[in-house]
Amino acid sequence: MMLHxxxxxxxxxxxxxxxxxxxxxxxxxxxxxxVHPIRxxxxxxxxxxxxxxxxxxxxxxxxxxxxxxxxxxxxxYLADQHSVEIMCKEASEIVYEMEHWGCPFxxxxxxxxxxxxxxxxxxxxxxxxTDITGHVLLNTLYERAVSKRIKFYQEWYIVAxxxxxxxxxxxIAFDLVRGxxxxxxxxxxxxxxxxxxxxxxxxxxxxxxxxxxxxxAYKAQVPIKDMEFVQFHPTGLIGTNIxxxxxxxxxxxxxxxxxxxxxxxxxxxxxxxxxxxxxxSRSIQTEIEEGRSFEHALGKYIKLxxxxxxxxxxxxxxxxxxxxxxxxxxxxPIIEPIPIMPCQHYSMGGIDTNEKxxxxxKGFYAAGECACVSVHGANRLGGNSLLETIxxxxxxxxxxxxxxxNNDVKAxxxxxxxxxxxIEKKIIRLVSGSGEKPFILQTELAKTMSRxxxxxxxxxxxxxxINNIINIKERYRNVCVSSPSRHMNYELMNTIELEYMLEVxxxxxxxxxxxxxxxxxxxxxxxxxxDDTQWMKHTIARIGEGGGPVITSKEVTITQYQPMERIY
Amino acid sequence: MITKDTYTFKxxxxxxxxxxxxxxxxxxxxxxxxxxxxxxxxxxxxxEIDGTLSFRSSCRSxxxxxxxxxxxxxxxxACRTQVAFFESNTIILExxxxxxxxxxxxxxxxxxxxMYEKVQPYxxxxxxxxxxxxxxxxxxxxxxxxxxxxxxxxxxxxxxPVVSRxxxxxxxxxxxxxxxxxxxxxxxxxxxxxxxMNNEKGLWGCDTVLRCIDACxxxxxxxxxxxxxxxxxxxxxxxxxxxxxxR
Ligand SMILES: Cc1cc2nc3c(=O)[nH]c(=O)nc-3n(C[C@H](O)[C@H](O)[C@H](O)COP(=O)(O)OP(=O)(O)OC[C@H]3O[C@@H](n4cnc5c(N)ncnc54)[C@H](O)[C@@H]3O)c2cc1C
Numbered sequence: 001m002m003l004h005x006x007x008x009x010x011x012x013x014x015x016x017x018x019x020x021x022x023x024x025x026x027x028x029x030x031x032x033x034x035v036h037p038i039r040x041x042x043x044x045x046x047x048x049x050x051x052x053x054x055x056x057x058x059x060x061x062x063x064x065x066x067x068x069x070x071x072x073x074x075x076x077y078l079a080d081q082h083s084v085e086i087m088c089k090e091a092s093e094i095v096y097e098m099e100h101w102g103c104p105f106x107x108x109x110x111x112x113x114x115x116x117x118x119x120x121x122x123x124x125x126x127x128x129x130t131d132i133t134g135h136v137l138l139n140t141l142y143e144r145a146v147s148k149r150i151k152f153y154q155e156w157y158i159v160a161x162x163x164x165x166x167x168x169x170x171x172i173a174f175d176l177v178r179g180x181x182x183x184x185x186x187x188x189x190x191x192x193x194x195x196x197x198x199x200x201x202x203x204x205x206x207x208x209x210x211x212x213x214x215x216x217a218y219k220a221q222v223p224i225k226d227m228e229f230v231q232f233h234p235t236g237l238i239g240t241n242i243x244x245x246x247x248x249x250x251x252x253x254x255x256x257x258x259x260x261x262x263x264x265x266x267x268x269x270x271x272x273x274x275x276x277x278x279x280x281s282r283s284i285q286t287e288i289e290e291g292r293s294f295e296h297a298l299g300k301y302i303k304l305x306x307x308x309x310x311x312x313x314x315x316x317x318x319x320x321x322x323x324x325x326x327x328x329x330x331x332x333p334i335i336e337p338i339p340i341m342p343c344q345h346y347s348m349g350g351i352d353t354n355e356k357x358x359x360x361x362k363g364f365y366a367a368g369e370c371a372c373v374s375v376h377g378a379n380r381l382g383g384n385s386l387l388e389t390i391x392x393x394x395x396x397x398x399x400x401x402x403x404x405x406n407n408d409v410k411a412x413x414x415x416x417x418x419x420x421x422x423i424e425k426k427i428i429r430l431v432s433g434s435g436e437k438p439f440i441l442q443t444e445l446a447k448t449m450s451r452x453x454x455x456x457x458x459x460x461x462x463x464x465x466i467n468n469i470i471n472i473k474e475r476y477r478n479v480c481v482s483s484p485s486r487h488m489n490y491e492l493m494n495t496i497e498l499e500y501m502l503e504v505x506x507x508x509x510x511x512x513x514x515x516x517x518x519x520x521x522x523x524x525x526x527x528x529x530x531d532d533t534q535w536m537k538h539t540i541a542r543i544g545e546g547g548g549p550v551i552t553s554k555e556v557t558i559t560q561y562q563p564m565e566r567i568y
Numbered sequence: 569m570i571t572k573d574t575y576t577f578k579x580x581x582x583x584x585x586x587x588x589x590x591x592x593x594x595x596x597x598x599x600x601x602x603x604x605x606x607x608x609x610x611x612x613x614x615x616e617i618d619g620t621l622s623f624r625s626s627c628r629s630x631x632x633x634x635x636x637x638x639x640x641x642x643x644x645x646a647c648r649t650q651v652a653f654f655e656s657n658t659i660i661l662e663x664x665x666x667x668x669x670x671x672x673x674x675x676x677x678x679x680x681x682x683m684y685e686k687v688q689p690y691x692x693x694x695x696x697x698x699x700x701x702x703x704x705x706x707x708x709x710x711x712x713x714x715x716x717x718x719x720x721x722x723x724x725x726x727x728x729p730v731v732s733r734x735x736x737x738x739x740x741x742x743x744x745x746x747x748x749x750x751x752x753x754x755x756x757x758x759x760x761x762x763x764x765m766n767n768e769k770g771l772w773g774c775d776t777v778l779r780c781i782d783a784c785x786x787x788x789x790x791x792x793x794x795x796x797x798x799x800x801x802x803x804x805x806x807x808x809x810x811x812x813x814x815r
Pocket of ligand 1: 156367
């Protein structure tokens with residue numbers, strides 16, 4: 001059996017759904033998602049989405065140009081400025097559109113969409129719905145998709161992207177419930193597969209965020225970009241690493257060390273707790289390393305103190321955060337500070353695309369967190385990712401429409417069928433291995449990444465990580481899946497994804513090794529300064545003959561914002 | 569060695585692909601570190617002891633709605649249930665009721681989603697959209713608050729005694745979703761829409777025994793929605809009768 005579609009979208013998060021909604025009228029569109037779309041990780045976003053609506057009385061003169069400037073400065077000048085300008089210009093329209101489709105944003109007393117300040121933004125431009133913004137946006141887009149009768153293949157996961165001679169032919173899918181490999185030939189394929197957080201041990205991301213889409217594209221010869229830029233969020237709950245949204249600080253929360261000092265004073269005297277994430281995470285890590293943190297059975301931590309905001313504000317603005325704290329660590333933030341530590345949070349790098357979401361591979365597109373356009377450069381601002389997913393989901397739809405309108409595209413069934421046969425063999429091999437269990441390899445990988453390619457990096461540690469990854473890749477060849485049964489075999493799914501996680505990790509580590517400077521989230525203890533003459537360029541990784549990544553570079557597009565020092 | 573922190577997980581195993589084998593409990597003994605959740609333990613059991621165990625999970629922070637199941641007789645999300653919360657060292661895990669088991673703790677949610685779609689779960693507008701946002705007061709926004717919080721985990725659907733005797737009953741989650749839109753100051757579907765729910769499969773099916781409220785991990789009260797929606801139907805009916813008599 002082979003399925004056919006004009007547009008095959010992998011990923012039912014915000015980016016994938018938005019693209020599907022735009023294309024559904026004209027084309028035969030289907031979405032494949034390894035979980036029901038509503039379970040996608042976008043659901044977990046808390047704080048908000050940026051747009052210069054200028055609804056906040058303190059931000060009446062906000063404009064999309066100012067939003068673009070903040071984004072570019074926040075990116076440490078690695079973002080492509082024309083792409084940032086497009087995103088910030090589209091922002092207001094996108095937010096209004098989501099509102100018209102039913103998104104229940106929080107409101108100001110005058111009935112307009114409420115906006116709050118977020119880190120690295122000069123203006124209070126983050127639109128929100130209490131602390132469940134991702135939940136309301138994803139529900140709204142899913143509702144819209146239901147109203148458009150979009151076809152979903154849910155609980156199907158993609159095992160491979162099929163490419164040949166610079167063209168994409170579709171994907172090989174695996175139906176988890178029925179345990180069947182299903183080739184899908186598509187005229188165009190869009191990846192909206194989200195981030196790779198689980199490559200790290202401490203991550204705020206969902207368990208399903210393996211980054212397999214990025215790894216698959218890479219293995220299919222698609223270049224990937226800027227993988228060394230990994231965002232660490234300053235405030236993950238200790239233990240479970242569940243995110244405590246930046247809105248906690250946006251609403252006025254403090255960060256305190258064991259001397260009861262608001263230590264951000266030393267690192268970002270003006271912006272304080274609302275400096276960009278890379279800076280706040282490094283500050284927290286420094287406090288921890290220099291012995292000014294607290295101790296808990298679950299690890300060292302810093303306090304996020306909301307108590308002075310008062311019960312009323314916490315209940316009205318951060319009710320979800322309060323519930324998480326009570327459920328997961330038995331602390332009520334109205335009474336006690338929250339124990340936090342920095343955790344991997346966001347993937348700035350990803351599949352290399354231009355501002356139209358096109359990749360080097362004809363017929364293959366990427367949008368959302370799995371893509372690197374790049375609008376976040378070396379550091380993403382809070383509230384810009386939700387924006388990116390919806391804006392570029394929409395733009396990917398427009399680009400696909402243009403391509404299908406102007407070209408007589410025929411799906412290439414043969415390459416898809418050939419690939420299916422290969423995958424069949426691969427799965428047989430996987431279920432007959434006799435080596436280690438997959439979780440052992442995955443845990444080792446994640447620990448290596450958190451330890452050696454984390455907030456602070458240096459050459460020897462990165463080299464050690466690369467060697468470990470190569471070693472784990474070797475052991476993966478004989479990995480042992482408990483059961484050859486194919487249906488509902490989550491272990492088999494995890495094992496297939498692990499192969500791609502290893503590739504993703506490999507490109508992160510090699511990128512971090514090559515880039516001998518410090519920029520945004522990438523901080524080298526042995527090269528502590530930003531070096532614009534040598535390193536103001538994107539890192540491009542392609543899979544090499546021997547399996548490891550081959551690195552080249554690509555120009556950064558500058559329109560009107562000349563690089564300056566980043567002071568907050 | 570069995571110590572105080574050794575727990576026994578009794579997990580219902582069943583595979584719809586092998587229907588001849590009856591559902592059966594399987595026992596797993598495992599050491600629990602304080603602070604760990606039922607979901608964290610399930611993952612460890614699958615990783616370390618039995619790779620064939622099937623259960624759904626994703627966000628592990630009580631927002632995605634994947635891991636609702638019956639935990640020691642009570643429906644809850646595995647990810648937000650602390651193991652240490654129970655007095656006994658035995659934890660019994662079963663799949664959500666009212667839906668067919670696909671495998672182990674994974675149930676077929678198709679009927680749940682079918683019911684969801686029946687209420688046209690999206691904002692319906694007739695007036696053209698303004699150039700900016702459709703304004704809404706803080707008070708209007710707060711009216712839909714609790715229903716917006718629903719994570720579609722189907723805990724209520726699994727707990728509902730009406731669903732268990734009448735699979736055609738639309739169930740609490742779908743009706744709560746409907747109320748979320750009817751109450752939304754921006755929605756223009758009109759009360760006439762409720763006609764399709766004016767029967768035993770819809771609004772009159774509910775026994776109002778509040779099991780759904782008990783089961784909801786997000787403090788949504790589907791019964792409130794049902795009662796409010798019934799009031800609208802009754803008002804309409806009264807109005808019709810009144811209009812007739814007046815004539
Ligand atoms: C806890 C948390 C809070 C956040 N809060 C904010 C915030 O307040 N503001 C903000 O701007 N950003 C925030 N972010 C970031 C933002 O939420 C994400 O970047 C964004 O939602 C990603 O959306 P997406 O559509 O790209 O991918 P996702 O929503 O992650 O969706 C990925 C989809 O791909 C599917 N998929 C992946 N791999 C496969 C495969 N192999 N086969 C089949 N399907 C596959 C999945 O099933 C899923 O449907 C937050 C992130 C986290 C972790």
